[in-house]
Amino acid sequence: MIRIIIIGYMGAGKTTVGKALSKELGIPFYDLDWYIESRMRKTVKQIFDEKGEEGFRKIEYNMLHEVAEFENIILSCGGGTPCFFDNMDYLNQQGETVYLKATPEVLYGHLKIGKSVRPLLLNKTPEEVQVFIKEQLVYREPFYAKAKNTLDVNLLDNFEKIQISVQKLRELLHI
Numbered sequence: 001m002i003r004i005i006i007i008g009y010m011g012a013g014k015t016t017v018g019k020a021l022s023k024e025l026g027i028p029f030y031d032l033d034w035y036i037e038s039r040m041r042k043t044v045k046q047i048f049d050e051k052g053e054e055g056f057r058k059i060e061y062n063m064l065h066e067v068a069e070f071e072n073i074i075l076s077c078g079g080g081t082p083c084f085f086d087n088m089d090y091l092n093q094q095g096e097t098v099y100l101k102a103t104p105e106v107l108y109g110h111l112k113i114g115k116s117v118r119p120l121l122l123n124k125t126p127e128e129v130q131v132f133i134k135e136q137l138v139y140r141e142p143f144y145a146k147a148k149n150t151l152d153v154n155l156l157d158n159f160e161k162i163q164i165s166v167q168k169l170r171e172l173l174h175i
Helices: 014-025 032-040 044-067 087-094 104-113 126-144 159-173
Strands: 003-007 029-031 073-076 096-101 149-152
Touching: 003 014, 003 087, 014 029, 014 073, 014 159, 029 032, 032 044, 044 087, 087 096, 096 159, 104 126, 149 159
Parallel strands: 003 073, 003 096, 029 073, 096 149
Antiparallel strands: none
16 A cells, blocks of 8 residues: 655645656546645635634544545645644654755745645745745744655746656655
8 A cells, every 4th residue: 555645845746746656657646735625615714714713623623534535545634733732743644754855045936836726825925925934944843854755845836847756755665
C-alpha cells in the first residue's frame, strides 16, 4: 500500500507535484481542500466566510481523518493542516509525509502568479502578503519539519523542473 502525504506552505507546489507524481505512479491524487469542497458543497472561501478559520479547521480535521484512511493515494494537504490539532502526528502515522520546502520569496512568486483564491491573503497588499508569508512560516516551520521527508522546491518554475522534483521525490521515498 502506498500513501504519500504532501505538506507545505500555500504556493509550494503541493498540488502540482502531487498530480505529476500521481500520473507517474498511476495512483489517485486527492487535494484535501478539493475533497472538503466536494463533500461540503461549498468553496473553502465560503466555509471561511461562514464559519471562520476555527470552523473551517474543525471541518478540515474531520475530512482529513476520512481521506487519509484511503489506500494507494497521494494526498496534498492545505498549508495550515499540519499546524492544528494533532494533525501532523496523525499524518506521520498514516503514511510517508513529504514537506515541500521553499523560501518566502519563492512562495510569494508562486502565489502572485497562481489563480486560486486564498482566503488568508484576501485584502492584503503585496507587501503585506510578503510579511504575512514570512511570519506564518516562522510559526508553521516546526510543524512542517516533523515530516518524515523534506524536498526543496525552490526551483519549481517550469514543467522540466517539476519532473526533476518528482524524480527527486521518488528517490527520496524509494518508489
